[in-house]
Amino acid sequence: MAGNQDQFEIKFRLTDGSDIGPKSFPAATSIATLKESVLAQWPKDKENCPRTIKDVKLISAGKILENNRTVGECQSPLCDTPDTVTTMHVVVQHPATEKEKKAASKATQNKCMCIIL
Numbered sequence: 479m480a481g482n483q484d485q486f487e488i489k490f491r492l493t494d495g496s497d498i499g500p501k502s503f504p505a506a507t508s509i510a511t512l513k514e515s516v517l518a519q520w521p522k523d524k525e526n527c528p529r530t531i532k533d534v535k536l537i538s539a540g541k542i543l544e545n546n547r548t549v550g551e552c553q554s555p556l557c558d559t560p561d562t563v564t565t566m567h568v569v570v571q572h573p574a575t576e577k578e579k580k581a582a583s584k585a586t587q588n589k590c591m592c593i594i595l
Contacts, residue, residue, distance in 0.1 A: 484550075488512070488563070488565075490516050494524070497565075498516060513536060513545070
């Protein structure tokens with residue numbers, strides 16, 4: 479039974495309410511590896527598909543999980559009960575394009591100033 483405690487059943491909930499999984503992962507699995515698994519299993523018919531793991535944010539127990547952490551480090555004490563499936567929410571956040579960055583910086587640069595001498 480000790481080997482089973484080192485495994486976590488995780489399903490990934492997408493923003494439209496559909497799920498990927500559940501799938502079993504060892505406690506030593508990194509969050510970056512979880513993101514790669516989500517990318518590999520992403521439904522082909524969904525819009526807003528992430529391109530890289532940098533586009534994917536995983537949220538568990540209200541916290542955004544960092545890539546360098548492991549599944550075991552990120553689990554809450556509530557998930558330690560046997561035969562439970564942990565749900566992690568998946569948010570896709572594409573990085574801003576150069577056009578968007580320029581538009582944002584231009585908006586902050588166009589300020590009116592008056593100087594009265």
